[in-house]
Amino acid sequence: MTDNGEIIAQPVIQLRELGLAAAGAAAVRAAARLGLADALGEEPAGAAELARAVNADPDTLQRLLRALACYGVFAEQPDGRYVHTGASRLLREDTPRSLKDMVLWGTEPWTWELWGHLDEAVRTGKAVFPELHGMDFFDHLHAHSPESAAVFDRAMTQSSRLSALALADRLDLGGVGTVVDIAGGQGHVLATLLERNPGLRGTLLDLPEVVSGADARLQPGGALAGRATLLGGDCRREIPVQADVYLLKNILEWDDESTVLTLRNVVRAAAPGSRVIVVENLVDGSPELRFTTAMDLLLLLNVGGRKHTRAGLVSLIEEAGLTRAEVRPVNSYLHLVESVVPERG
Ligand SMILES: C[S@@+](CC[C@H](N)C(=O)[O-])C[C@H]1O[C@@H](n2cnc3c(N)ncnc32)[C@H](O)[C@@H]1O
Known part of the structure; x- marks a missing residue:
């Protein structure tokens, strides 16, 4: 009053x-x-x-x-x-669960520029970043904004620290020989899975600039180096890895075309029967709707992407040719969708 x-x-x-x-x-x-x-x-x-x-x-x-x-x-x-x-x-x-870089990442100068164009993106349904900068978001980040790229990589590691143990608990890798983490950032999740499963070998695939700064445990001389392969590449172009399990965490939230392309590259590379695990925050399964819907809009602006609904994500996975998609919670805010590479037709 x-x-x-x-x-x-x-x-x-x-x-x-x-x-x-x-x-x-x-x-x-x-x-x-x-x-x-x-x-x-x-x-x-x-x-x-x-x-x-x-x-x-x-x-x-x-x-x-x-x-x-x-x-x-x-x-x-x-x-x-x-x-x-x-x-x-x-x-x-100095706190092990620091979110400092996640805060910096969510408020980087490029974010403020993009928010001002949200009405435009809502009209067109398209990303605004490529139009403003003349190139795709990740290309621009690495070519012209190395400091922001470094913040991004650290932020992804901080974000993965929140969920890697829960994922390792939920993912039954008993008897599995090999895993590849596609677009796995600096490899915190892969390192966690290798530590948890001593018989497992793993490959970290991400852009070359990101893999070169991989988790010290995976680098030559690191505790897990003997069981880890670091591979720089573009998963939209090719996934040149044969593995029993293909993990894709928080990457299939760019445009749907890139999502289907990436999953088809998995289907092409994998032997029939290989498991494919997609991990995402779902907009219809989130207890943190303000965070998830804000990320959904930011993904629209920078990469023309989205946070998926359960049905939307399953439909893209099936469109790429994967079968038996099953959704399970990882923790309170992440879900995994496990599917299988079918027998060749
Ligand atoms: C949102 S982050 C997720 C990282 C990690 N999976 C995690 O959950 O912490 C997306 C990752 O995709 C990588 N990426 C983007 N475009 C890529 C491409 N074309 N090929 C491979 N990796 C790519 C980025 O470098 C980044 O590490």
Whole structure:
């Protein structure tokens, strides 16, 4: 209620906040770039002390902290000093479950440029990135934005840390000799599967620039190097690997044509009976609808892709020629679809 007794209705509050939601994303990005979470230790600290530590203007840092505290990122004590919350701790670099690079990735400069074109993309149903930059998103990232590419690779590893153990629990690889992780990023998931299954050998396939920065455990001299092969390549062009299990996690969310092309390349390379495991966040199976629908729209803008519904993903898998598709949960927000490479017709 305002001073003159006027009641501000919830829809008004909701829409005013939504219209300025970019400020929340900008604030958390600023905190990550300033290293604010690393500067705050276990003892409460005031804005002036934190400002000295991160080389910022004290009054303005106080304003940033106040804005972040509204979202539960840092908390203000009655004495005006700040302490960590669960969310602010995840912005620290030294925490094993850090999400700092995921925050940076979701707020990279190219994202702000793309959001402004969302209405256009909704009209055309197409990505806007290629039109704005004259080339595909991943090509541009590696050719012109190496810093953003590095943030992306680290963010994917941070994201995989959240789910790799659950996936290893859910995936029965007993008696399986070989697995290939297609577009497997820097290989955190593959390394987890190899550690969990001592008889397993694995190949990491991703773009050459990504594979060259693979997880140290998979690199020559690493603990798993004897059972790992690193392969730079383009899975839309060819998947030159024979394996018992083909894993595709969070890659078949680009345009549908690339999805079917990639899966057909699997069918071409694999022996009949090989298992194909697709892991995705499904829009109709998500407890985090705000995150999943936001990613769905961002994927539209950058790669002309989407987060799938269960039926939509199964239909693309079948269109590519795979059979016996079965959907199972991996954890609270990821599903896997297991299918089989059929006998050749
Ligand atoms: C969303 S990330 C997922 C990474 C990993 N599977 C995970 O779940 O953490 C998509 C990955 O696809 C890779 N990628 C993009 N285009 C590719 C292509 N044409 N061939 C192979 N990998 C590609 C990217 O480099 C990136 O590592």
